[in-house]
Amino acid sequence: xxxxxxxxxxxxxxxxxxxxxxxxxxxxxxxxxxxxxxxxxxxxxxxxxxxxxxxxxxxxxxxxxxxxxxxxxxxxxxxxxxxxxxxxxxxxxxxxxxxxxxxxxxxxxxxxxxxxxxxxxxxxxxxxxxxxxxxxxxxxxxxxxxxxxxxxxxxxxxxxxxxxxxxxxxxxxxxxxxxxxxxxxxxxxxxxxxxxxxxxxxxxxxxxxxxxxxxxxxxxxxxxxxxxxxxxxxxxxxxxxxxxxxxxxxxxxxxxxxxxxxxxxxxxx
Numbered sequence: 001x002x003x004x005x006x007x008x009x010x011x012x013x014x015x016x017x018x019x020x021x022x023x024x025x026x027x028x029x030x031x032x033x034x035x036x037x038x039x040x041x042x043x044x045x046x047x048x049x050x051x052x053x054x055x056x057x058x059x060x061x062x063x064x065x066x067x068x069x070x071x072x073x074x075x076x077x078x079x080x081x082x083x084x085x086x087x088x089x090x091x092x093x094x095x096x097x098x099x100x101x102x103x104x105x106x107x108x109x110x111x112x113x114x115x116x117x118x119x120x121x122x123x124x125x126x127x128x129x130x131x132x133x134x135x136x137x138x139x140x141x142x143x144x145x146x147x148x149x150x151x152x153x154x155x156x157x158x159x160x161x162x163x164x165x166x167x168x169x170x171x172x173x174x175x176x177x178x179x180x181x182x183x184x185x186x187x188x189x190x191x192x193x194x195x196x197x198x199x200x201x202x203x204x205x206x207x208x209x210x211x212x213x214x215x216x217x218x219x220x221x222x223x224x225x226x227x228x229x230x231x232x233x234x235x236x237x238x239x240x241x242x243x244x245x246x247x248x249x250x251x252x253x254x255x256x257x258x259x260x261x262x263x264x265x266x267x268x269x
Contacts, residue, residue, distance in 0.1 A: 038238035039084075042108055047086050050077055051093040051107035053161075053183040057208040057264040058113035059090065072131070072264040077111050079256065080247050095183060096163040099123040102235055109240070110233040113202055115165035120233055125241040129229035129269040130248060131261065135169050136206050139191060139198040141220035149223060150175070156197035159190035166200035169225050185209075188216055200225065204266060229269050 042048045052059040058073040069090055081088040093101055093110075101107045102124060110124070115133060120126050137153065138144075147153055150173055158178035160166045166187075170178050179196060181187050187199035188209060203224065210219040234240045251257035252268070261268045 038108070038235055038240045039243055042086055042240065043084065045086075047089045048077070048081050048084070048109060049089045049091060049107045050109045050111045051098055051101055052090050052110075052112040053092060053095055054185055055113055055183065055202075055205055057204060057266070059111075072260060072266055073111050073113060075260055076130075076257070077109075079251065079260075080244055083247050083250075084243070095161060098163075098233070102233065105235075108234070113204060113230055114233060115202075115228040116231040117165060117168065119168075120231065123236070124233035125236050125238045126231040126233050127241055128245050128248065129231050130257070131204070131230040132267040132269055133228040133230055134203040135166050135200055135225040135228065136203045136221045137198050137200055137223045137225065138188065138206050138210055138219050139222050141211075141218055144220040144222040147222045150225060153198065153223075159187040159196035159199040161187055161201070165228060166202070169200060188219065191219060192216055198222065202228075207265065 052073070054060055055071075057071055059069060059071040062068040062070050074088075074090065077088045077090075091107065093107065098107075098110050102110060113131070113133065114120065116126055116129055137147070137150070139147075139156075154175070154177075156177070158170060158175065159181050160170060160178050161184045162180035162182065164184070166184075167178070167180060170176075178200075179190065181190060184199075184201045184205050187196075187201055188205075190196040191199050203221070206221050208214070210216045210221065232241075232244060234244075248257065258268060
């Protein structure tokens with residue numbers, strides 16, 4: 001009996017040591033923060049959920065019923081997803097909540113004419129730049145020519161998308177006289193309605209949405225504020241970033257990305 005008990009105690013001790021080692025190994029520095037493959041995660045579920053806002057010419061609806069989504073980023077994402085063997089599923093998000101949504105896996109990517117900034121780099125794994133952009137001031141066409149710099153606009157009221165690169169430009173310039181709205185389309189509507197004197201939006205949207213023959217024919221660009229580049233955001237540490245960069249390079253090499261840029265009058269990086 002004593003021998004049996006001794007054997008049982010020895011087995012229990014070995015089990016306890018193995019269990020303790022396994023538990024401790026999970027908390028070692030080399031294991032902390034290790035993420036599963038995002039690429040495998042997306043391919044296993046058969047789709048990539050992409051967070052967007054309505055924003056011509058990047059992601060926008062062709063019809064008033066909002067059933068046909070199109071745009072440069074829409075078609076670009078669909079082409080990449082096809083190469084990955086998954087479907088592209090687009091959902092409208094609150095731009096201010098993009099990082100929590102990404103980390104919570106409510107979305108797998110932010111792919112919506114997103115300017116590469118220090119904030120973007122700090123909160124995500126961002127791809128190589130693919131399209132050139134700039135922030136511009138848009139106002140009523142009949143007064144736009146009166147302004148040549150942001151310094152002349154200190155008495156004006158602005159509308160800007162909350163959490164956007166445009167808001168960052170106004171903050172950096174010490175311009176606190178602005179209203180943060182849900183997206184860039186809303187910023188244009190604020191100027192159109194007279195609720196704001198001007199807005200700061202991406203030049204890609206300004207060229208698609210303002211001027212003669214557009215939805216906002218009485219609005220015009222007044223001042224260009226900077227130069228930027230667009231990138232695609234994935235979760236921090238995601239292996240999707242390198243894979244999408246690889247596909248992007250392939251699409252540049254075969255001319256398909258340039259053809260898409262030409263279709264939407266955009267300039268590739």
